[in-house]
Amino acid sequence: MDQHAPAQPLYETLASRVVALIESGVLRVGMRAPSVRAFAAQQGVSLTTALQAYRLLEDRGVLEARPKSGFYVLGRPHQQRALPAASRPPQRATPVSISNPVFSVLAYAGDPSYAPLGCALPSASLLAAERLDRHLARCARVHGRHYNIYADPHGDAELRDQISERALRLGHAVPPEGVLITNGCTEALNIALSVTTTPGDTVAIESPTYFGLLQVLEARGLRALELPTDPVSGIDVAALDKALGARRIAACLLASSFNNPLGTRTADGRKADITKVLTRHGVPLIEDDIYGDISFGNDRPRPFAAISPKADIILCSSFSKTIAPGYRIGWLAANRRHDHILAAKFALSLSGAALPQKAMADFLKSGGYDAHLRRIRKLFADNIDRMRRTVDRSFPNETRMTDPKGGFVLWLELPDRFDANALYTRALSERICFVPGGLFTASGGYRNCLRLSCSHDWDARIERSVERLGELAGEMLA
Amino acid sequence: MDQHAPAQPLYETLASRVVALIESGVLRVGMRAPSVRAFAAQQGVSLTTALQAYRLLEDRGVLEARPKSGFYVLGRPHQQRALPAASRPPQRATPVSISNPVFSVLAYAGDPSYAPLGCALPSASLLAAERLDRHLARCARVHGRHYNIYADPHGDAELRDQISERALRLGHAVPPEGVLITNGCTEALNIALSVTTTPGDTVAIESPTYFGLLQVLEARGLRALELPTDPVSGIDVAALDKALGARRIAACLLASSFNNPLGTRTADGRKADITKVLTRHGVPLIEDDIYGDISFGNDRPRPFAAISPKADIILCSSFSKTIAPGYRIGWLAANRRHDHILAAKFALSLSGAALPQKAMADFLKSGGYDAHLRRIRKLFADNIDRMRRTVDRSFPNETRMTDPKGGFVLWLELPDRFDANALYTRALSERICFVPGGLFTASGGYRNCLRLSCSHDWDARIERSVERLGELAGEMLA
Numbered sequence: 001m002d003q004h005a006p007a008q009p010l011y012e013t014l015a016s017r018v019v020a021l022i023e024s025g026v027l028r029v030g031m032r033a034p035s036v037r038a039f040a041a042q043q044g045v046s047l048t049t050a051l052q053a054y055r056l057l058e059d060r061g062v063l064e065a066r067p068k069s070g071f072y073v074l075g076r077p078h079q080q081r082a083l084p085a086a087s088r089p090p091q092r093a094t095p096v097s098i099s100n101p102v103f104s105v106l107a108y109a110g111d112p113s114y115a116p117l118g119c120a121l122p123s124a125s126l127l128a129a130e131r132l133d134r135h136l137a138r139c140a141r142v143h144g145r146h147y148n149i150y151a152d153p154h155g156d157a158e159l160r161d162q163i164s165e166r167a168l169r170l171g172h173a174v175p176p177e178g179v180l181i182t183n184g185c186t187e188a189l190n191i192a193l194s195v196t197t198t199p200g201d202t203v204a205i206e207s208p209t210y211f212g213l214l215q216v217l218e219a220r221g222l223r224a225l226e227l228p229t230d231p232v233s234g235i236d237v238a239a240l241d242k243a244l245g246a247r248r249i250a251a252c253l254l255a256s257s258f259n260n261p262l263g264t265r266t267a268d269g270r271k272a273d274i275t276k277v278l279t280r281h282g283v284p285l286i287e288d289d290i291y292g293d294i295s296f297g298n299d300r301p302r303p304f305a306a307i308s309p310k311a312d313i314i315l316c317s318s319f320s321k322t323i324a325p326g327y328r329i330g331w332l333a334a335n336r337r338h339d340h341i342l343a344a345k346f347a348l349s350l351s352g353a354a355l356p357q358k359a360m361a362d363f364l365k366s367g368g369y370d371a372h373l374r375r376i377r378k379l380f381a382d383n384i385d386r387m388r389r390t391v392d393r394s395f396p397n398e399t400r401m402t403d404p405k406g407g408f409v410l411w412l413e414l415p416d417r418f419d420a421n422a423l424y425t426r427a428l429s430e431r432i433c434f435v436p437g438g439l440f441t442a443s444g445g446y447r448n449c450l451r452l453s454c455s456h457d458w459d460a461r462i463e464r465s466v467e468r469l470g471e472l473a474g475e476m477l478a
Numbered sequence: 479m480d481q482h483a484p485a486q487p488l489y490e491t492l493a494s495r496v497v498a499l500i501e502s503g504v505l506r507v508g509m510r511a512p513s514v515r516a517f518a519a520q521q522g523v524s525l526t527t528a529l530q531a532y533r534l535l536e537d538r539g540v541l542e543a544r545p546k547s548g549f550y551v552l553g554r555p556h557q558q559r560a561l562p563a564a565s566r567p568p569q570r571a572t573p574v575s576i577s578n579p580v581f582s583v584l585a586y587a588g589d590p591s592y593a594p595l596g597c598a599l600p601s602a603s604l605l606a607a608e609r610l611d612r613h614l615a616r617c618a619r620v621h622g623r624h625y626n627i628y629a630d631p632h633g634d635a636e637l638r639d640q641i642s643e644r645a646l647r648l649g650h651a652v653p654p655e656g657v658l659i660t661n662g663c664t665e666a667l668n669i670a671l672s673v674t675t676t677p678g679d680t681v682a683i684e685s686p687t688y689f690g691l692l693q694v695l696e697a698r699g700l701r702a703l704e705l706p707t708d709p710v711s712g713i714d715v716a717a718l719d720k721a722l723g724a725r726r727i728a729a730c731l732l733a734s735s736f737n738n739p740l741g742t743r744t745a746d747g748r749k750a751d752i753t754k755v756l757t758r759h760g761v762p763l764i765e766d767d768i769y770g771d772i773s774f775g776n777d778r779p780r781p782f783a784a785i786s787p788k789a790d791i792i793l794c795s796s797f798s799k800t801i802a803p804g805y806r807i808g809w810l811a812a813n814r815r816h817d818h819i820l821a822a823k824f825a826l827s828l829s830g831a832a833l834p835q836k837a838m839a840d841f842l843k844s845g846g847y848d849a850h851l852r853r854i855r856k857l858f859a860d861n862i863d864r865m866r867r868t869v870d871r872s873f874p875n876e877t878r879m880t881d882p883k884g885g886f887v888l889w890l891e892l893p894d895r896f897d898a899n900a901l902y903t904r905a906l907s908e909r910i911c912f913v914p915g916g917l918f919t920a921s922g923g924y925r926n927c928l929r930l931s932c933s934h935d936w937d938a939r940i941e942r943s944v945e946r947l948g949e950l951a952g953e954m955l956a
Contacts, residue, residue: 127626187827328832347694
């Protein structure tokens with residue numbers, strides 16, 4: 001894909017030079033590109049030509065124009081590697097049985113003696129949540145006595161105000177009374193499922209999807225119907241429509257953005273189409289927006305609920321991926337079923353821990369979270385970029401990989417004959433952990449795929465581990 | 479019941495004088511009685527006669543001898559009021575539908591403008607958990623970074639060690655690996671039920687029982703079979719045996735001690751009998767020991783799991799009633815099904831908040847919890863004593879009430895024609911909240927009963943509110 005048209009216009013040549021800077025790592029994702037004026041002067045061309053080059057790179061998704069700020073590196077110029085194919089899971093609902101293999105992987109994923117490509121959890125050092133911790137220390141010192149009660153089952157009122165305000169910035173009008181604080185996103189998903197399904201029901205999901213979600217379905221006795229999913233555009237709307245027409249689906253459960261493991265950013269228009277189809281079939285949508293704040297671009301994508309405010313949608317999210325995995329603070333926002341949702345929360349765990357919620361509210365009010373997000377978005381974008389670059393030069397040529405625009409996981413697809421479980425076993429023996437693809441489906445498949453997590457500070461050990469995985473994969477395919 | 483035998487021996491007369499001191503409030507529950515020597519001198523009798531009087535009061539459960547320390551006031555001499563009758567719930571399993579009325583009561587129970595006889599939750603001022611909060615502040619300051627990860631789904635290792643050590647003191651050998659930390663006792667009960675039942679199953683429970691437990695059964699789609707329960711001795715073992723023989727019961731769920739609302743302290747021998755019956759029928763026991771640490775006596779009662787270590791028992795408990803309702807730290811200890819329990823926890827909420835667990839571990843290690851328990855046991859015993867005294871002089875003569883030996887709730891039974899819901903409505907209009915009896919059953923009944931909570935610092939407002947309830951009840955019965 002390195003061929004150029006023979007008679008290349010000047011702005012194409014200039015664009016290639018910018019790309020080369022990105023490829024070599026001089027310019028990295030999230031960095032500001034030289035100003036158009038500086039670039040023109042540097043290259044000895046007119047302002048117009050320099051701007052043409054930048055606009056071309058913008059069209060190609062390499063640069064991003066930010067009003068009054070200039071151009072920023074958004075991603076790599078074009079796929080060195082092909083994207084994984086859109087998935088084609090079986091068109092039948094399957095009971096879910098995934099917990100046993102998941103636990104064996106998690107045992108290694110959490111072991112610091114293994115290279116941390118397994119666990120999709122930011123390292124504490126990367127999150128650097130000291131400001132939040134100081135708020136907690138202060139809350140415990142100052143407010144302890146006042147807060148040593150069962151919190152309102154809805155959760156801390158100030159925290160709900162803050163979450164409501166942040167939703168409004170995305171055009172999602174959810175009053176504080178519509179927000180319920182939960183023990184992480186997992187509890188939010190449990191509550192959402194408990195008010196929309198009963199055991200034996202079928203839930204439509206993306207494919208591949210996060211194994212933790214499959215475990216929740218398994219524990220609740222639900223069946224999974226996996227939908228064909230494209231790594232760039234998301235689920236296939238026509239296939240969804242057909243599936244909903246063919247059988248009773250109790251709920252549809254989708255990631256809002258940057259789904260785990262594909263990192264898909266579904267366009268707003270397609271989100272609206274999905275919601276329309278669901279509304280027509282009377283099926284509620286449960287959306288998991290846990291990665292939404294980790295957008296590499298200038299804008300933070302809007303959840304389905306913001307795009308289709310009147311639809312039957314339960315939005316679930318948490319702060320676990322962005323600032324505080326140890327705090328276990330998630331939430332749920334819905335525009336109906338409030339009584340059932342409250343009863344479900346009450347029956348599951350009564351209420352949440354009071355002081356961590358209060359500390360999080362103070363942290364959000366202080367503006368600390370936004371500054372923090374700006375920092376980690378760059379960090380994760382840079383991590384993903386380094387990881388892709390390393391995969392690119394280390395893995396066999398047939399390897400496809402995703403090009404996520406947010407989050408911190410990468411999905412690799414190798415030829416069908418490749419056995420990711422065998423690679424997993426070999427990798428473990430060399431103290432490298434990742435998650436084999438088979439864990440991301442209830443219906444079998446993805447055995448030729450793997451997920452690499454880029455959620456730790458990039459270092460030589462991680463780079464070497466990715467290279468080594470590539471070498472091993474090459475040997476196995478040879 | 480104030481009649482004496484005509485020819486009363488001297489030690490009976492002496493005993494009556496001690497009782498009078500208790501009745502008048504000079505000696506209160508938990509206080510040390512005068513030494514035998516001082517009492518003999520004071521009354522001008524021999525040491526032997528004084529000791530006879532004390533032994534008599536010990537036999538009657540009024541005093542308690544503590545080795546090397548003397549005699550302490552354990553309870554009131556004999557029931558001024560009859561105990562409520564043993565319950566006789568219907569012998570069929572009923573679906574549970576309790577959440578709506580519970581929420582309307584909870585809204586008032588948590589409102590500080592109402593006299594707090596409704597909510598069975600210690601007030602923050604009474605718990606005085608400042609030491610624990612200081613541990614949390616220190617943990618957040620010192621350990622924040624280190625703990626900002628998903629905790630081991632089992633929970634903090636040091637906290638599990640501490641819980642394991644405390645269990646051992648009661649003769650309950652549960653290794654730290656057998657302990658799972660949960661988001662309060664409610665989540666522990668959910669996990670225990672999720673590994674022993676499926677929706678539609680029947681669970682055998684006490685009657686009356688805690689409405690929160692009924693909400694958990696309702697949310698899980700379980701049916702309740704209520705067992706005849708005596709306020710002093712607990713559930714009827716023969717009735718349990720018969721019930722288990724008559725139908726499939728998936729699990730039996732009982733309070734370990736001081737059940738809410740009856741405050742029952744089931745004897746060890748009867749606990750062993752209950753476990754034997756359950757074992758014979760192959761039915762697991764889920765026990766809720768949340769009130770066990772709040773024993774008014776010298777000894778802390780042993781849970782079923784300590785008495786029958788080989789039986790299929792899942793023990794659930796928490797620190798919510800004793801020190802930290804705001805921390806939401808509960809736990810579960812089981813001697814089998816560990817993999818299923820872990821998978822259930824993982825699917826419900828992944829793991830718990832890390833820093834509050836660490837703070838609790840530090841607090842337990844420091845010995846702070848034991849000192850704290852000594853203090854609050856006296857406080858609650860005194861509260862119950864004052865509450866009983868106030869009910870005694872204010873409520874209609876036909877009122878029966880429990881004589882709890884632990885916990886902080888009192889259960890009143892009025893004549894059948896009495897309508898506790900009507901009293902509830904009148905009481906609310908006078909800014910007094912309590913919980914009407916009908917919430918403590920899934921099968922209807924207890925409409926002539928009410929639960930009063932004594933979990934706040936005793937004050938004139940509370941005393942006046944109890945008196946007022948008694949007056950209103952009298953008017954309603956007149």
